[in-house]
Amino acid sequence: MGEIAKKKQRKSFVIKRKKRKALKRNIIIFIFLIIILITLSLKLKVFGIENIIVKGNNIISSEEIIRMSTLEKGKNIFYINSKNIIKKTHDNPYIKNVKISRKLPNTIILSVEERSAFFYGENNNKYFIIDKESKLLQIKDEIANMNLIYVEGLDYNNAKVGNEMLPKEDRKSKILQQFSFLIENNISGIDITSLDIKDVLFIKVYHNNMCIIIGTSDGIEEKLNKAINIICSKPKLSQSKGYINVSFKGHPVIFVEEVIE
Structure with a gap:
């Protein structure tokens, strides 16, 4: 009886092994056919x-x-x-x-x-079109109807279209990004027409002929909002020439040039 049981066990093992081999072979054939089918389909x-x-x-x-x-x-x-x-x-x-x-x-x-054109500069009768991240997008002969903000304080002598005007870690680059965000989200109706960043310790922005003295880049948003609120409360300032100094804590200094008729 023991010998018969061993023979049955060996036979069962052989059958299972053959089934496993057959299954593996069928899986390989199936995968191969799928690959051929996909390859042919892609060429249709x-x-x-x-x-x-x-x-x-x-x-x-x-x-x-x-x-x-x-x-x-x-x-x-x-x-x-x-x-x-x-x-x-x-x-x-x-x-x-x-x-x-x-x-x-x-x-x-x-x-x-x-990318959107946001700022522009001028050098040798050419206009340099710049985006919010200081990338030079284009050099043009004229910029009629483009509604851009003039920026002073960038070096245009070695400027190349497609390159950044400033390294990303440069203070001026960060200042441009800060102002572009504030200007883009400005809903006061008081437009910023130009930006002077020649001296990062004495930043100035302009609303028409009214200069807003920002000073350092610390608290730019608070300083700009303060100046805009002053202009909103005194609309005649929009048409005046002078300055609003918000570069320090305390009451801003407002100066308006007298109009000589």
Whole structure:
């Protein structure tokens, strides 16, 4: 009886081993067939690019973005090099970021985040268009209807389009970012027309011909709000020439030049 039981046990073990081998073989064959199927499917013309959609662009035309991307209709949507496309589109300084997505079977979507012109400077009869992060976007001969804020105190001699005018850790760069945020969120109706950061210890901003002396960058928001509230309470200051000194604690000093008729 013992010998018969051992034979049955060995036979059962052999059968199980054969089943395991057969299962592994079938799994390998199945995976191989899936790979072949996927490879063949990806090469089908149905996945050739037919539509290229650009979203989020207001400054650069869709045609220009598509041209920079080097995307071509007919090319398989699974074979495009996303990193290369992003790199090429970033050649335009107005483009901050691009996200690429696929919509089966044949559509590519380019979601674009653009930089906005915010400041400008002038040098040798040329206008230097700058964004909120001090990146030089463009050099132009004229800036009619662009509604930008003049900034004084930057070096334009070696400026190159696409580069930052200032290192990110530079105090002037941080001051520009602070002011751009405050100006962008200013709902008082008192517009800031220019900014002077030649001396970071004696910062000045202008509302028309009225100079607002900020002084150091400490407490910029509080100082600017104080000056704006003064102008709001005395509307004639908007049309006057003079200064409001809010660079120190205490009551601001207000000076208005007399108009000689």
